[in-house]
Amino acid sequence: MSLLDFQNVTLKFGGLVAVNDLSFSVEEGEVFAIVGPNGAGKSTVFNLISRFYDPYAGSIQFDGHDLLRSKASGVATFGVARTFQNIELFDHATVLQNLLVGRHRHRSTNLLSELFFTPSVRKQEIQNRHMVEEVIDFLDLQPYRDSLIAGLPYGVRKVVELGRALATGPKLLLLDEPASGLSVEETTDMRWWIDDIRRQMGITVLMVEHDMGLVSSVSDRVLAMADGARLALGTPKEVQSDPAVIEAYLGHVA
Amino acid sequence: MRIVFKTDYMQDIRPWKDGYQLSLYLILLAFMIAAPYLVDDFYLGEITNVLVWAIAGLGLMVLTGHTGQASLGHAAFLALGCYANIILLEAGMPFMVAFPLAGLITGAVGVLIAIPALRMHGIYLAIATMAMSILTDDIIVLTEPWTGGVVGKFAPPVNVFGVMIDRWGTPKEFYWLILGVTVLITLGYINLLRAPLGRSFIAVRDSEVSAQAMGIDVARTKAISFGISCAITGLGGALMGLYATTFNNETFSVVISIQLLMMIVIGGLGSIHGAFFGAIVIGFLPQFLSISKEYVGAVFGGGTVAIPGLEFGVFGLILIVFILFEPMGIYGRWLKIRTWFELFPFYRKNMFKRKKSYLKTERVR
Numbered sequence: 313m314s315l316l317d318f319q320n321v322t323l324k325f326g327g328l329v330a331v332n333d334l335s336f337s338v339e340e341g342e343v344f345a346i347v348g349p350n351g352a353g354k355s356t357v358f359n360l361i362s363r364f365y366d367p368y369a370g371s372i373q374f375d376g377h378d379l380l381r382s383k384a385s386g387v388a389t390f391g392v393a394r395t396f397q398n399i400e401l402f403d404h405a406t407v408l409q410n411l412l413v414g415r416h417r418h419r420s421t422n423l424l425s426e427l428f429f430t431p432s433v434r435k436q437e438i439q440n441r442h443m444v445e446e447v448i449d450f451l452d453l454q455p456y457r458d459s460l461i462a463g464l465p466y467g468v469r470k471v472v473e474l475g476r477a478l479a480t481g482p483k484l485l486l487l488d489e490p491a492s493g494l495s496v497e498e499t500t501d502m503r504w505w506i507d508d509i510r511r512q513m514g515i516t517v518l519m520v521e522h523d524m525g526l527v528s529s530v531s532d533r534v535l536a537m538a539d540g541a542r543l544a545l546g547t548p549k550e551v552q553s554d555p556a557v558i559e560a561y562l563g564h565v566a
Numbered sequence: 567m568r569i570v571f572k573t574d575y576m577q578d579i580r581p582w583k584d585g586y587q588l589s590l591y592l593i594l595l596a597f598m599i600a601a602p603y604l605v606d607d608f609y610l611g612e613i614t615n616v617l618v619w620a621i622a623g624l625g626l627m628v629l630t631g632h633t634g635q636a637s638l639g640h641a642a643f644l645a646l647g648c649y650a651n652i653i654l655l656e657a658g659m660p661f662m663v664a665f666p667l668a669g670l671i672t673g674a675v676g677v678l679i680a681i682p683a684l685r686m687h688g689i690y691l692a693i694a695t696m697a698m699s700i701l702t703d704d705i706i707v708l709t710e711p712w713t714g715g716v717v718g719k720f721a722p723p724v725n726v727f728g729v730m731i732d733r734w735g736t737p738k739e740f741y742w743l744i745l746g747v748t749v750l751i752t753l754g755y756i757n758l759l760r761a762p763l764g765r766s767f768i769a770v771r772d773s774e775v776s777a778q779a780m781g782i783d784v785a786r787t788k789a790i791s792f793g794i795s796c797a798i799t800g801l802g803g804a805l806m807g808l809y810a811t812t813f814n815n816e817t818f819s820v821v822i823s824i825q826l827l828m829m830i831v832i833g834g835l836g837s838i839h840g841a842f843f844g845a846i847v848i849g850f851l852p853q854f855l856s857i858s859k860e861y862v863g864a865v866f867g868g869g870t871v872a873i874p875g876l877e878f879g880v881f882g883l884i885l886i887v888f889i890l891f892e893p894m895g896i897y898g899r900w901l902k903i904r905t906w907f908e909l910f911p912f913y914r915k916n917m918f919k920r921k922k923s924y925l926k927t928e929r930v931r
Contacts, residue, residue: 362779388781396779402772404836405765408578412762413769417781419762423790426761427754433761434579440762441575480780 313376315340315484315516316361321370323356323540330356331367332540338484343510343517345527347551348537349560354520355397356540358486361518362394363387375483389417391483395473395490397520399466407456407464407472411447414479415440447475451505467498474505478513485509487519491526499526506530528552536560581756598745602738610741611733616849617744618805623830623841624751625799630827631835632764633791634771635684638823639695640799642702645818647672647800648807652719653712661724665804672800673793680792684785699820706815718814721807733811744805751798755838758794767791771836828881832888834895843896847884852877894918 314337323331331353338344346354359365361372363384372379377390393414402410418440421433448454451471461469470493477485490506491499503526509515510530521527527534528548536543536557544554551557570577570584582588602610626640650671654664683694706713713719723732724743731739758764766787769777774784807813825848833844855877892899898918906913 364775364778383783384778385781385783388779394779396776400773400776400779402769402776404772405768409765409768413765413777413780413782416762416766416769421762423763423794426763427757429757429761437579437761438575441578445575476776476780 314338315375316518317371317373318357319371319373321360321372322368323353323360323365324368330540331360333370334537334540334542335370336535336542336545338516338518340483340516341510341514342532343506343519343530345531345534345548346518346520346537347522347524347527347534348543351539352537353540354537355488357537358394358488358520361387361392361486388480388482391481392486393477393480393482393484394486395470395477395488397488397492399469399473401461401469401473401476403462404460406458406460407453407475408444408458410461410472410476411444411479412440414447414476415443415481417480443481444479447478450478450508451475466493467495470494470498470502474502478509478515482515484516484518487517487521489520489522491521491523499523502526503530524548524552579760581760595749599742602741607737610737612849612853614737614741614744614809616845617741617748618802618809619826619829619848620842620845621744621748621751621805622799622802622826623833623845624755624838625795625797625802626826627830627835627838627841628755628758628767628798629791629795631830631837631840632759632771633767633788633795635788635791636688636692636827637695637795638692638820638827639698640795640826641818641820641822642695642699643672643676643796643799644803644806644822645702645706646675646796647803648813648818649706649713649719650800651804652721652807655722655724661726665724665801668804669797669801672803673797676796676800677789677793679796680789684788684792696820696823699823702818703815714814716814718812718817719807721811721813724808733809740808744809747801747805751801752838755798759838763787763790768836825881828885830895832885832895834897834900837895837897839897839900840895843900847896851881855880 316338318334318336321331321334322329334353334357346357348354356365360367361374361379363379363382363386367380374387374390374392379387379390382390402413405413419436421430421436425433448457451474453468453471453475456464456468456472461472464472470490474487474490477487487506490502494502506517506519507530510517517530519527519531531548533546534548534551535545536551536554538560543556543560544551546554572578577583582591597604601613605613622640622644625643626637629635629637647668651664651668654667655661659667679698683691686694707715709715721733723730723735725731726739726743729739730736731743733740766777766782769780769782770784770787770791777787778784803818810817829844829848830840831844832847833842834840859876888895894901902918905917
């Protein structure tokens with residue numbers, strides 16, 4: 313059984329069909345990319361998985377759970393972490409605090425024990441910090457631990473957001489345009505990180521990306537979308553040479 | 567320049583950075599405990615007043631400063647805490663039971679109100695809570711058999727560990743009682759902020775979508791925040807009642823709500839220090855004005871004529887100045903001054919300037 317299963321999902325905003333009868337599945341351990349022109353519904357797919365939208369029809373299964381029966385905050389507890397297209401960090405908190413929020417789904421203490429900061433809370437905090445330090449090591453964020461997000465450059469914020477998603481200890485990582493707005497060097501870094509996330513940490517990656525260089529170098533399979541529907545699905549090479557995909561990007565041959 | 571080397575996670579987890587900082591706070595605490603022997607009874611009363619306001623401010627700070635939900639209705643919770651405390655005392659309960667119970671009752675009512683109210687955002691929430699504050703007056707009059715209505719109530723002396731304490735008879739003991747409560751609440755607040763719940767408050771304040779994506783139940787977190795906020799405010803209200811000794815339906819008017827909100831904005835939103843700094847401004851401003859009026863009168867020969875609305879005028883002016891020039895409040899200014907000394911001579915003018923913020927994802931609500 314696949315890790316994530318999208319079955320005949322349809323989402324409508326009034327008369328606009330944002331996602332049209334879309335089916336695909338992501339296997340455990342692969343890097344799966346979604347490409348497509350603007351407005352194809354790529355981010356909407358992410359927001360469906362995050363339960364920000366309720367689909368009109370269809371089912372979404374993750375790791376044996378029916379995601380449609382869970383709350384938006386429940387998705388993370390199953391082991392799905394995500395980043396956002398336009399960085400959504402906690403701006404008035406430090407990098408460390410942002411990453412620690414990522415550990416929230418492992419919280420086992422309650423209001424009362426936290427109010428008195430009992431030894432169990434202390435133990436949990438040290439454990440959380442330890443996990444966060446591993447992410448900091450992995451992403452080379454050491455110089456920024458105590459800086460406020462509000463003062464950080466764009467490239468670093470992008471990495472912090474990836475770090476926050478990793479800190480949750482996910483099974484599936486959703487990356488919404490991980491390379492948008494990054495310089496060539498930063499994009500190369502991102503590419504190695506995605507590779508390491510899959511190989512070393514064994515996390516399945518589902519990403520939306522426009523940079524075809526990045527997509528073809530890291531992903532095992534690619535789904536091409538247009539107007540909310542599936543155009544092609546296969547290896548990066550197959551998808552890039554698919555006539556329907558070429559048509560969607562470049563238009564008809566006159 | 568002082569650099570703290572970190573070799574242990576506990577250095578970030580415990581509330582103080584190093585021994586130096588801890589000793590500063592211990593010295594402050596020692597001064598506060600010794601205050602009754604350092605100042606006369608009038609100023610001791612003023613300091614007590616500041617502490618009572620600080621407790622109420624801490625209550626609102628949880629909700630507005632750390633969870634980002636504005637409330638113009640906290641005077642209602644001050645009233646609830648105050649009346650609950652007195653009614654329980656009059657029912658024969660000892661103060662040591664009635665006082666925490668008053669906080670719990672206020673917190674529970676807060677959660678009940680929060681569940682519908684927190685579906686609203688920003689200005690709408692502020693208006694809804696303000697309506698609640700305005701209703702308080704009428705509710706107190708309507709429930710006259712319990713609250714004493716327009717006539718009001720008197721605070722009896724309270725028994726704390728066998729010592730009878732009242733505001734006028736034993737000002738020193740009364741001050742220590744309030745100081746003790748302040749310290750306990752502040753410690754609890756600090757603990758909360760370094761634990762997962764406090765971080766989830768900040769997460770909800772800064773970005774609800776990504777808080778949700780991190781597994782934080784936003785509605786629940788907001789309700790908990792409202793409950794904690796109201797519980798602390800209720801305790802503040804109970805002490806305010808004891809401090810005022812007599813109160814009626816007009817004591818906790820909507821003006822108090824607005825003053826409370828202005829107080830934490832001036833002090834600095836999103837910091838425990840802010841509540842205290844704001845309380846100092848609120849608490850001492852009337853005294854400062856009346857004292858300075860005498861000096862001004864002496865210089866210009868105008869005598870000590872009371873100028874109606876002067877206090878609120880000055881207060882509004884301070885608020886405007888802060889919003890324009892120091893949106894982070896007194897605490898923000900204090901941080902800058904401290905950094906200047908710590909980094910001397912390397913402080914740069916734009917160190918605290920925000921970098922241009924980037925486009926936000928369309929909020930999914």
